[in-house]
Each structure stands twice: as C-alpha cells, then as structure tokens.
Amino acid sequence: xxxxxxxxxxxxxxxxxIGPDIDLSTFDSAPTPHPYxxxxxxxxxxDKDRIIQAGVDATEKGRSGTYIQMDTAVLHSHSLxxxxxxxxxxxxxxDYPWVKDYYWKLASVDADKYTSRAQTDLQDGYVIRALPGAxxxxxxxxxxxxxxxxxxxxxxxxxxxxxGAELHVITGCATAPxxxxxxxxxxxxxxxxxxxxxxxxxIHYWAPEMMVRPRSVGVVEEGGLFLxxxxxxxxxxSLQMYPTTYLKxxxxxxxxxxxLVGSPGTEMDVGGRILLQAEDARAxxxxxxxxxxxxxxxxxDLVGEVPGIKAHLECRGLLLKxxxxxxxxxxRGTVDGVEMSHEAAVGKIAQDEILYLMSRGLSxxxxxxxxxxxxxxxxxxxxxxxxxxxxxxxxxxxNKEMM
Numbered sequence: 001x002x003x004x005x006x007x008x009x010x011x012x013x014x015x016x017x018i019g020p021d022i023d024l025s026t027f028d029s030a031p032t033p034h035p036y037x038x039x040x041x042x043x044x045x046x047d048k049d050r051i052i053q054a055g056v057d058a059t060e061k062g063r064s065g066t067y068i069q070m071d072t073a074v075l076h077s078h079s080l081x082x083x084x085x086x087x088x089x090x091x092x093x094x095d096y097p098w099v100k101d102y103y104w105k106l107a108s109v110d111a112d113k114y115t116s117r118a119q120t121d122l123q124d125g126y127v128i129r130a131l132p133g134a135x136x137x138x139x140x141x142x143x144x145x146x147x148x149x150x151x152x153x154x155x156x157x158x159x160x161x162x163x164g165a166e167l168h169v170i171t172g173c174a175t176a177p178x179x180x181x182x183x184x185x186x187x188x189x190x191x192x193x194x195x196x197x198x199x200x201x202x203i204h205y206w207a208p209e210m211m212v213r214p215r216s217v218g219v220v221e222e223g224g225l226f227l228x229x230x231x232x233x234x235x236x237x238s239l240q241m242y243p244t245t246y247l248k249x250x251x252x253x254x255x256x257x258x259x260l261v262g263s264p265g266t267e268m269d270v271g272g273r274i275l276l277q278a279e280d281a282r283a284x285x286x287x288x289x290x291x292x293x294x295x296x297x298x299x300x301d302l303v304g305e306v307p308g309i310k311a312h313l314e315c316r317g318l319l320l321k322x323x324x325x326x327x328x329x330x331x332r333g334t335v336d337g338v339e340m341s342h343e344a345a346v347g348k349i350a351q352d353e354i355l356y357l358m359s360r361g362l363s364x365x366x367x368x369x370x371x372x373x374x375x376x377x378x379x380x381x382x383x384x385x386x387x388x389x390x391x392x393x394x395x396x397x398x399n400k401e402m403m
Contacts, residue, residue, distance in 0.1 A: 029123075032071075034075065040059075054203045056141045060141075064138040064140050065128070066080075070146075071124075074088045079140075083134025087129075088127075089125040089127050093223045102189060107215055113297070115187060117185060118154045118156055120175070124155060126158075128157075128160070128169055129159075129161075130160070130162060134166070136168065137166065138168070142169065144173045145173075146210075159200060163194045163195060167196070167199075173393040175206055175330070182207065182211070184213070189216070190217070198225070200329075202230050204234065207236075212241075215244070220245060220252040222278070226245060226253070235266050236266055239385050240269040241269075243256070243271075244275070248273065252278055254275065255286070260292075261291075261296060262296040264293035265293075269299070273301040276309040283302055284314045287327075290318045292322075294323045295324045295326075300342070304335070304338035312342065313343075314344070318348065319346065319348050354371070
C-alpha cells in the first residue's frame with residue numbers, strides 16, 4: 001500500500017547520483033563487535049562528550065527513547081514512553097512482519113551503488129514508530145557513531161508516524177575523536193500518516209576525511225506535517241545528500257531546513273526536493289550556507305503537480321573566509337493554478353553592518369560573530385522547545401569555533 005509508482009521511484013531520479021564517486025572497496029565493512037549497554041553511563045567520558053555535540057545525551061534527560069549504534073553493532077535501544085517503538089531494524093525485520101510493509105517501499109535498492117550496498121551489507125539501523133494517536137513530545141534520540149578507523153557503516157532506518165500521532169526525532173551522526181577516515185551510508189524512509197506530525201532533526205559531527213552518503217525518501221498523507229532539519233557545521237571530506245518527499249494527501253505539508261558550514265577541504269552537495277501532488281499541499285525549503293574556505297552546492301527543487309498548491313524556496317550563502325557557494329534553486333509547475341516562488345543570494349558580510357555594531361561597543365570579532373549567529377538563526381515552526389534549544393546550542397558552539 002505504500003509503494004510509489006515507477007516514475008516516483010528514487011531509482012528513476014538521476015538527481016540522486018550527484019557528487020564525487022567513492023571506491024567502496026577502500027573501506028572496511030567487516031563486523032565490529034561492541035557489547036550491548038543497558039546503562040549508557042558505561043560509555044566513556046570521551047564518547048559522551050562527542051555524542052552530545054551531535055545532540056545525543058547519554059543521561060537521556062528530556063528524551064523519550066534512545067537508539068545508539070557504534071560501528072556495526074547496536075549499543076543501546078529502548079523506548080521510554082508508551083505508544084513509542086524503538087527497535088533495531090534487523091530485529092524488527094525478524095520479529096515483526098509489519099515492518100516489511102515499509103522496508104524499501106520508498107527508496108529503491110538499485111538507485112545507485114550506495115543503496116545497493118546498504119541492502120547487501122546491511123549492518124543495522126533503527127525503526128522508530130509512534131503508534132496511532134500517540135503524542136511523543138520529548139524527542140527520541142538516535143546516534144550512528146563511528147569508532148573504528150576506515151570503517152564503512154551501512155544502515156537503514158524507518159521512521160513512522162501513524163495516523164494522528166506526533167513524533168520528534170533528533171539523530172546525531174558522529175565520529176570518535178581519534179577517527180580520521182570512514183564511510184557512512186544511511187538509507188532513511190519516512191512515513192507520515194493522515195493528520196500525523198513528524199519532525200526529524202539530523203546533526204552531523206564528522207571527521208575531516210569522512211565520506212557521507214545519506215539517501216532518504218518520505219511520503220506525507222492527508223493533513224500530515226513533515227519537518228526535515230539538517231545541520232552540518234564540522235569538517236567533512238565529502239557529503240552528498242538529496243532527500244525527497246512526496247506530498248500525497250490533501251493539505252499535506254513539508255518543510256526542509258538546512259544549516260551548513262564548509263571548512264577548508266570540505267565538499268558538500270546538499271539538496272532537497274518536494275513534490276506537491278495533492279490539493280492544498282504546502283512546501284518550503286530554507287537553506288543557510290557559510291563557507292570558511294570549503295565548497296558548498298546548495299540545491300532545492302519544488303515540483304507543483306496539481307492546482308492550488310503553494311511552495312517557497314530560499315537559499316542564502318555567506319562567504320566568510322573564501323571558498324565556493326553554488327546555489328541551484330529550481331521550481332517546476334506542471335499545471336495551471338500553482339503558486340511557487342524562490343529567492344537565492346550569495347555574498348559577504350556587509351562592512352557597514354560590522355561598523356554599526358562596532359559603534360555600539362562590540363569588537364570586530366564580536367560584531368562578525370553576532371552577524372553570523374543571526375544569519376544561522378532560522379525560525380523553524382512546529383518544533384518542541386527541547387529540540388529548538390538543541391539546535392540553538394549547536395549553532396552557538398559552531399559560531400564560537402568559526403570565530
């Protein structure tokens with residue numbers, strides 16, 4: 001019942017195959033055992049300090065559930081709230097027949113070599129599901145952590161908000177401080193049922209030589225809301241992602257927000273596409289990108305397929321210390337009666353803004369920091385306070401390091 005037609009399949013979408021090619025044979029994908037932890041206090045202080053930078057708190061304070069995977073092994077997985085399921089995907093596929101109704105139903109195994117390898121070499125991943133009518137206000141946290149040098153991590157995730165449910169997820173992908181090189185391939189499929197609400201916030205904290213290839217597809221039914229937030233402000237060798245969402249039901253809404261910082265040696269090709277396929281559907285893609293000497297390609301594609309839809313795309317880039325920002329906004333209306341708009345801008349900090357703040361008593365560095373913080377402050381409606389606070393902390397930490 002969840003299958004999309006062949007036209008909608010990611011396998012048929014050539015835009016899924018952008019970014020530099022990676023030789024997968026140069027990474028080690030052999031199983032790496034780590035003991036299961038009933039108590040996350042057993043994590044080393046070094047690991048705790050690292051994952052908190054990606055929004056994952058080992059104390060589980062203000063969280064409704066936790067999933068942590070280290071390399072290829074599940075470290076911890078449980079739910080703290082009734083109406084919420086948090087299950088490793090291998091266990092779910094084995095023990096729960098309903099999972100097969102969602103597994104590989106939106107993304108396609110043959111989209112590219114990364115999706116194919118995620119199928120043949122699946123290590124694990126998670127199923128996070130809010131049952132019908134459940135209100136999971138406190139965020140569920142998930143962490144995909146790399147500890148072994150030069151490892152390849154292949155995971156598949158299912159995130160499901162059943163009819164009338166509310167679900168908030170914060171997922172932190174991170175590497176141990178000693179790790180320099182590795183590969184992460186993550187398949188994520190999102191299902192937002194009738195009148196459900198799902199927010200998914202992904203914070204990446206990678207190493208300088210990491211290669212990262214997320215692949216994700218979502219579908220939103222009648223009256224559903226899907227917020228997809230992405231934050232990457234740390235160095236990464238190569239990051240390429242192009243999440244796609246289909247608004248299939250009347251009044252369905254999706255919003256993508258991304259905050260990117262490109263450091264020297266970093267190449268990011270980050271985009272998002274939303275197809276509005278039902279009456280009164282609404283969509284928004286908002287991107288903020290700062291280059292400190294790296295290369296950022298920021299893509300956005302909105303497709304209006306029925307009359308009466310509304311959509312807006314906004315991409316703004318700031319060249320702080322050189323580098324390249326390439327904004328590629330796209331709008332496609334295929335019928336009469338669509339309402340779509342976009343704006344894009346790339347530039348540098350205006351000197352008069354700095355001088356004004358300096359006249360108010362700030363130093364030049366303080367003035368620059370204030371402007372950058374304001375640039376990265378994007379209001380994301382619909383987030384619970386706990387999740388908004390986590391995003392604000394991430395932006396503040398990154399801002400201090402940039403300055």
